[in-house]
Amino acid sequence: MRLDVVTIFPEYLDPLRHALLGKAIEQGRLSVHVHDLRQWATGVHQAVDDSPYGGGPGMVMKPDVWGPALDDVAAITGPADTESAASAVAHSGQARHDENSGADVGSSYGEGDVDKRPLLIVPTPAGKPFTQEMAQRWSHEERIAFACGRYEGIDQRVVEDAENRYRVEEVSIGDYVLIGGEVAVLVIAEAVVRLIPGVLGNKRSHEEDSFSDGLLEGPSYTKPREWRGLEVPPVLLSGNHAKVDRWRRDQSLLRTAARRPELLDDVSLTKRDRKALDEGESPEG
């Protein structure tokens, strides 16, 4: 998978190269290319934002900077593209003109054609809520680009126009407001990349993730058996796998009922599940 991120704070994306994602890069399963939006800014002040039409506080990011940036990133082709090829395109940004960048960049998809447009994710608190189901779907993408907005967002025409070259998704990572999209990109990229086959060693470890069966995961324990006077639940030491599985299912159900009861509306419950919920004392109350 190839990730392209366009941002005015490239160093904010450095964590994408560390830990789990860094390992995926070393394994050749992932490449990460971060582009400084200012490379596409024009004029002496290299402005990337301006005051909003209609008035109001804050600044809006300029379409005549974002348009050429997203055109150039879309034009980068294939996994054969190297880091230097990517930055060669990036550096050509200033020489390009907005006027000739639209119709010629491959924008028509007839019926029955395979849609080869890369995915463009635009993080915004006004987006659709990001979910594990999206992460699962996006883990099969060959290319994902991210457009990080700051201030009061990006001129909406940029998103509209980008549909000519991308499949565009505006997504939110939760009901709170961040200063910009960069941290949301870190969140989304980590959730997606860990699901790429081979990136996480053990396949079972994401089949059993919270949310993958619609429930929260229950508690986990390791050695020692007794710690500060607290015992590991005895069933986990019993060696009875059926009993352990049933206990874990019950813990998931009880925790979900206590912390995220709305999730249970979309889960099909067996009679045995209902019994566990009726009888159970949740550890969280």
Ligand code: 6GU
């Ligand atoms: Cl995706 N972006 C920004 N800027 N703020 C957010 C968000 C995204 N999700 C929640 N708040």
